[in-house]
Amino acid sequence: MKTRVFILMVAMATVLFASCEQSEIEELVSANSKSVDLEGNVATHVFTTSIDDLTQTDIDGLLLMREEEKMARDVYTFFYEAYGVQVFDRISNSEGQHSSSVLSLIEYFGLTDPAVAEVGVFTNPDIQALYNQLTTAGSTIELALSTGAFIEEYDIADLQKLITATKNTDIIMVYTNLENGSDNHLRAFTNTLATYGIIYEPQILSVDVYAQILSETNGNGSKGKRGNNGNGGNGGNRTVTNIGIDANGDGLCDTTGLPVGQNQVNANQGKKGNGRN
Numbered sequence: 001m002k003t004r005v006f007i008l009m010v011a012m013a014t015v016l017f018a019s020c021e022q023s024e025i026e027e028l029v030s031a032n033s034k035s036v037d038l039e040g041n042v043a044t045h046v047f048t049t050s051i052d053d054l055t056q057t058d059i060d061g062l063l064l065m066r067e068e069e070k071m072a073r074d075v076y077t078f079f080y081e082a083y084g085v086q087v088f089d090r091i092s093n094s095e096g097q098h099s100s101s102v103l104s105l106i107e108y109f110g111l112t113d114p115a116v117a118e119v120g121v122f123t124n125p126d127i128q129a130l131y132n133q134l135t136t137a138g139s140t141i142e143l144a145l146s147t148g149a150f151i152e153e154y155d156i157a158d159l160q161k162l163i164t165a166t167k168n169t170d171i172i173m174v175y176t177n178l179e180n181g182s183d184n185h186l187r188a189f190t191n192t193l194a195t196y197g198i199i200y201e202p203q204i205l206s207v208d209v210y211a212q213i214l215s216e217t218n219g220n221g222s223k224g225k226r227g228n229n230g231n232g233g234n235g236g237n238r239t240v241t242n243i244g245i246d247a248n249g250d251g252l253c254d255t256t257g258l259p260v261g262q263n264q265v266n267a268n269q270g271k272k273g274n275g276r277n
Contacts, residue, residue: 047105048170057165059109062109063114065159065178066102067115067123068155068158069101071134072095073092073093073099074119074131075134075138075147076091076148079138079148082144085141087145088148094181098181101174103115141196142193149186149193149200150204152185153210156179156204186213
């Protein structure tokens, strides 16, 4: 199966307020992780189609999504063990359910499950390379949360593409439920980043699609946090680095085509007293 090479550019935008005490941050993070339905709708569904209805694209997509969802679960498990931030634990459990939902389709159609039980191990070499680089990219709590947001963006984009490419009603149903769950996960990560005074900018989705996803929250999403953080300003914003991912091992960043070591840019510096709204 020919699979696309995954890419990552984790971009942490301007940091405005970071004045909360750690205990306050932990309380807000916990509240954010509980304020949305992280599980998504993964209810049992009676499948009605058959293996004869599948195209090769359908089959390749199912095998890919099975390991992609497991990869997300394993990355979040890794980050939870490293940092103990509750949102990683909750979303890793949800991703496990998502992976199981895809497995239910694989088993129903009589396909061979590509996933292995061992955490951090994958049969798809591109996903294995991505897992290795994502876990390395999350070298701080903030970068780990930004990596999580990126994973959810990529998952949403992938699911939308696969939904468009299939006519199978069972696959569409499962993928739509997974996309809804990923929307919730993205909101949870951006809410948590805002708690740390960080505004996440979309890397894969268009600005309009990203804004629409955030607008579906209950009012506690990062759109509101962006406006609040923009008032009063604190000056002296942190410089951040984009992290180039080289999933195919050719020494070049998959996003820019530059050598990985050169794929570094500084975040824009905001003016004192003026934030984004």
